Amino acid sequence: MSIHIIKADKIITGKDLTLMTRGAIQIEDGKITRIYNHASQIPSGEHITVTDLGDKTLIPGMIDCHNHLALDTRIEHHLVKMNDCECEQTIRALKTMNDDLHAGVTTARCLGDRFYIDVTCKKAQKEGRISGPKLVVSGIGMRASHGHGYVGMPFDGPEEFRRQARENILHGVDFLKVFMTKVINATSFIYHFMSPEELRAVVQEARSVGITTACHCSGGQGLDDCIDAGIDCLEHIYYISERQVEKVKNADRWVVYTPSYALNDDLLFKFSPKDKDGSLKEKEIICKCLEGAISGGLKFGIGTDGIHQGLAQEAIYISSLGASNQDVLAGITVNAAKLCHVDNVTGSIAEGMAADLVALDGNPLEDLSALKRVEAVYQDGKKIN
Numbered sequence: 001m002s003i004h005i006i007k008a009d010k011i012i013t014g015k016d017l018t019l020m021t022r023g024a025i026q027i028e029d030g031k032i033t034r035i036y037n038h039a040s041q042i043p044s045g046e047h048i049t050v051t052d053l054g055d056k057t058l059i060p061g062m063i064d065c066h067n068h069l070a071l072d073t074r075i076e077h078h079l080v081k082m083n084d085c086e087c088e089q090t091i092r093a094l095k096t097m098n099d100d101l102h103a104g105v106t107t108a109r110c111l112g113d114r115f116y117i118d119v120t121c122k123k124a125q126k127e128g129r130i131s132g133p134k135l136v137v138s139g140i141g142m143r144a145s146h147g148h149g150y151v152g153m154p155f156d157g158p159e160e161f162r163r164q165a166r167e168n169i170l171h172g173v174d175f176l177k178v179f180m181t182k183v184i185n186a187t188s189f190i191y192h193f194m195s196p197e198e199l200r201a202v203v204q205e206a207r208s209v210g211i212t213t214a215c216h217c218s219g220g221q222g223l224d225d226c227i228d229a230g231i232d233c234l235e236h237i238y239y240i241s242e243r244q245v246e247k248v249k250n251a252d253r254w255v256v257y258t259p260s261y262a263l264n265d266d267l268l269f270k271f272s273p274k275d276k277d278g279s280l281k282e283k284e285i286i287c288k289c290l291e292g293a294i295s296g297g298l299k300f301g302i303g304t305d306g307i308h309q310g311l312a313q314e315a316i317y318i319s320s321l322g323a324s325n326q327d328v329l330a331g332i333t334v335n336a337a338k339l340c341h342v343d344n345v346t347g348s349i350a351e352g353m354a355a356d357l358v359a360l361d362g363n364p365l366e367d368l369s370a371l372k373r374v375e376a377v378y379q380d381g382k383k384i385n
Contacts, residue, residue: 003028003048004381007039010057010363013349015334017326019365024050025058027355030380034351056375057363059329060348061106061356063336064133064311065256066235066303068151069093069113069121073267073307079150086115093117096308097125097132102385103309104374106356107347108133109301109340111214111235112141112151112177119171131384134356136340138177138214139168142202147193149179149216158201161194165205174341175212175232176202181222183239190239192222199229212341214256219244219289227251233339235303237293238262238286245296254339255298257331258305259317262286267307287321294322301339302331312371325365332371355381 007024013035024042026034036042042050070089072078081088093113100108110118122135141152142164155161165176178199182191199215206213212232217223219239226234227247233254234240238261240248248255261267263286268279294300302318304310315328323331330336337347346354357378362370377384 001028001047003033003045005036005042005048005050006053006058006357006378007042007050008053008058008359009055011035011349012057012059012329012365015348015350017329017334017348017365019363025349025355025357027381030355030382032349032351032353032355035349053359053376056359056361057370058349059358059360059364060333061346061358061377061379062104062311062332062371063301063340063347064100064105064108064304065301065332065336065339066111066258066305067100067108067308068306069096069110069118071113071151071306072096073305078306082114082150086117089114090117090120093121094130094132097121097130099308100311101132101379102374102377103311104358104360104371104377105133105311106358106377106379107136107337107340107342109136109303109336110138111216111303111305112138112149114140114151114153116140116171119173134342134346134379136174136342138175139171139173140164141177141179141216143179144193144198147179148182148191152177152179152216155198158195158197161198162201162205165202169205169209169211173211175214176206177214177216178202178231179216180226181216181218181220183218190218190220190222192220192225194222194225196225196229199225199231203230227253236261236305238289240289240293242292242296245293245298248293248298249296253299254301255293256301256303256339257290257293257314257318258303259290259314259321260307260310261305262290263317263320264313291321294318299335299339300331301336302328312368315371316368319368325368328368329364355379 143152
């Protein structure tokens with residue numbers, strides 16, 4: 001068996017993201033088998049190859065905690081294109097997966113794609129037939145017929161949601177996703193569409209087979225209903241209140257931040273081009289709410305919500321809202337892996353873990369913009385770029 005050793009000036013190791021200088025890692029059959037505290041410990045031999053990354057920083061492969069394969073904000077009318085045929089959406093998914101992988105995302109959590117595109121792509125990627133992140137999938141996102149969610153499909157009543165939940169489970173999903181809220185504006189109303197009974201039906205089905213649940217949830221009564229029903233992870237939480245921060249924390253639930261939809265002015269004005277003053281006011285409110293959630297110490301992951309190749313920027317936004325660089329890095333690596341229930345196989349540089357790695361020009365513990373300067377990507381020990 002061949003042995004590959006990678007040396008780097010800085011390596012961020014372990015579950016606690018400890019910085020190791022002038023060390024190396026050993027890779028065999030796609031897994032990390034040894035960590036050398038200093039490059040001088042590296043053995044030599046006929047079957048050993050050594051890659052020296054010089055002054056680069058090696059981190060665990062990044063994990064996008066909220067992604068959609070066929071939703072791509074980089075193209076015009078991206079929401080309308082969620083009504084495209086299955087072939088068009090699949091072609092788009094193949095491109096976004098490849099793009100994300102080259103940006104350093106070695107694992108992605110998919111929050112719903114039509115036609116079970118995410119489930120199919122997960123199988124194909126695992127078999128080596130397509131290039132892209134390893135996928136954690138939810139299949140068909142579920143929403144009420146009058147509810148919000150361009151990616152989701154409509155259902156009504158606990159039994160319809162239960163039936164679709166079971167169909168998703170039959171297709172082999174890793175978790176179940178529902179859509180709960182739509183925001184008109186914070187000072188007007190946050191609509192919530194699913195009933196507590198519908199939420200509980202989905203949670204019940206998930207728990208019956210040992211998987212988790214996630215909900216598109218901005219705030220308002222819908223957020224309270226999600227917590228009460230037992231939803232495991234709350235996505236977006238743009239308008240979470242101080243009281244709800246405590247409620248989420250006490251319930252020991254996860255949240256996933258997708259800050260660009262509130263902080264990126266290009267996106268913000270794209271959705272309300274005629275009301276820029278109103279958008280800026282909403283931005284101010286959202287920033288305050290997210291700052292409260294971060295200072296409240298909620299367990300979090302970070303996602304792009306279809307802003308492919310944009311995870312680094314999402315991480316930078318979360319830092320600007322008060323999170324430490326180490327917590328932000330954890331939100332796209334070790335803690336992200338916990339959220340995705342893959343922390344036993346990826347998310348950290350440790351012995352026995354998959355050799356999913358990213359080499360950066362710079363140290364993200366000091367400067368998060370280094371996440372944008374990807375020099376090399378390894379997935380299961382194989383160099384991607």
